[in-house]
Amino acid sequence: MSDALCTQEALDLFGKLRPSIRCALAAFNDQCFPDGQEVLCGLKSQIELVRDKSASASDDYLNNLWVVDRYLDFISKYGLTWESIVNQHFSDSWCSLQDALDLLRLVKRFSRLDISFFEDQVIELERAYPYNVFFSIGATVEYFECSLCGKNIDSQECPHIQGQLYRGAMANAIVRNFVQLDHVAMVAHPRDKRCVVSYEDDGKQFQLVRHLSSLIANRQCRILDFGHLKFSKRFRPNPDYRKLRRNEQCYCGSGKKFKYCCIAMSHVESDHVDIIANRYGIDHVAV
Ligand SMILES: [Zn+2]
Ligand SMILES: [Zn+2]
Known part of the structure; x- marks a missing residue:
C-alpha cells in the first residue's frame, strides 16, 4: 500500500479520506444512495480546496490529487449504477457502469491503489447485461482540440499528448467542427460500450439483471x-x-x-x- 500513490502528501490525504469513503460505501450497501453521494460530494470539495492551495506543488502531487478525485468519481458512479439497478432503470445503469469502468481504468493507469475488489465485481456485473452488439460511429472531423492549450492536438504547437496528465489535468482531444458522419457499424468490441442497441427496461433481455435487482431490493x-x-x-x-x-x-x-x-x-x-x-x-x- 505504501506506493499506492507516489507522493507521501497524497497518501496522507487519501488516508484521511478513507473512513469517509467507507462511510459512503456503507450507505450504498444499505441502499441509502443520496446519503452516500452527499458524503462523496463533501470529499470532492475537500480535494478542490486542497488543489486550490497547491498551485506551486510538484507535478506528481497534483497528478495524485487528480487520481484521488477520479477514485471518488468512481465510487460515486458505482453507487449510481446500483441505485439504477435497484430502481430497475437498467439502460441507465449500463451507462453508469461503463462510466465507472472508465474511471477505474484511469485510477489503475495512474496509481497502484488497490481496486481489485471493485474491478472483479463490476466486470462480473457487466456480464449480467444482454448487450453483445454495439454501434461504432465513424465520422470526419476537421480537427481535435487539446483540452489544455486549445490548439490542434495533432499539431506542432500543442506540446501535450492525449491521455497524459499535466500538473493534475488530463489532455483530452475535443472534437472541433464535425464535418460528416461516415458510417455506423455494428461491432462486438467497440470503443464505447454505451452505443448499444437499446431495450426497454421492462423487456425480457434484462431478465438476469432484473433478478439481481430484486435480490438486492429484498436484501x-x-x-x-x-x-x-x-x-x-x-x-x-x-x-x-x-x-x-x-x-x-x-x-x-x-x-x-x-x-x-x-x-x-x-x-x-x-x-x-x-x-x-x-x-x-x-x-x-x-x-
Ligand atoms: Zn495542448
Ligand atoms: Zn418429431
Whole structure:
C-alpha cells in the first residue's frame, strides 16, 4: 500500500479520506444512495480546496490529487449504477457502469491503489447485461482540440499528448467542427460500450439483471456481497413432449415415425445462471 500513490502528501490525504469513503460505501450497501453521494460530494470539495492551495506543488502531487478525485468519481458512479439497478432503470445503469469502468481504468493507469475488489465485481456485473452488439460511429472531423492549450492536438504547437496528465489535468482531444458522419457499424468490441442497441427496461433481455435487482431490493443479497455469475446448462422436462409408441407418427408434424424423430426430446437443455454472493461484508473491501 505504501506506493499506492507516489507522493507521501497524497497518501496522507487519501488516508484521511478513507473512513469517509467507507462511510459512503456503507450507505450504498444499505441502499441509502443520496446519503452516500452527499458524503462523496463533501470529499470532492475537500480535494478542490486542497488543489486550490497547491498551485506551486510538484507535478506528481497534483497528478495524485487528480487520481484521488477520479477514485471518488468512481465510487460515486458505482453507487449510481446500483441505485439504477435497484430502481430497475437498467439502460441507465449500463451507462453508469461503463462510466465507472472508465474511471477505474484511469485510477489503475495512474496509481497502484488497490481496486481489485471493485474491478472483479463490476466486470462480473457487466456480464449480467444482454448487450453483445454495439454501434461504432465513424465520422470526419476537421480537427481535435487539446483540452489544455486549445490548439490542434495533432499539431506542432500543442506540446501535450492525449491521455497524459499535466500538473493534475488530463489532455483530452475535443472534437472541433464535425464535418460528416461516415458510417455506423455494428461491432462486438467497440470503443464505447454505451452505443448499444437499446431495450426497454421492462423487456425480457434484462431478465438476469432484473433478478439481481430484486435480490438486492429484498436484501437477499447486499450490494457489496455481489460476487459472480455462474453460467451453466440445465436439462428440464420438455413441456411439449408426448410419449408415443415407437412406430406411431410423431406428434411434431414431421411425418416421421416417433422412434426416428422426437423420441429423445423428453428433456430440453436450457441456460441457467446462478448469482453467487460473497459473504465478506464491507471489511473485505479494500478502501
Ligand atoms: Zn495542448
Ligand atoms: Zn418429431
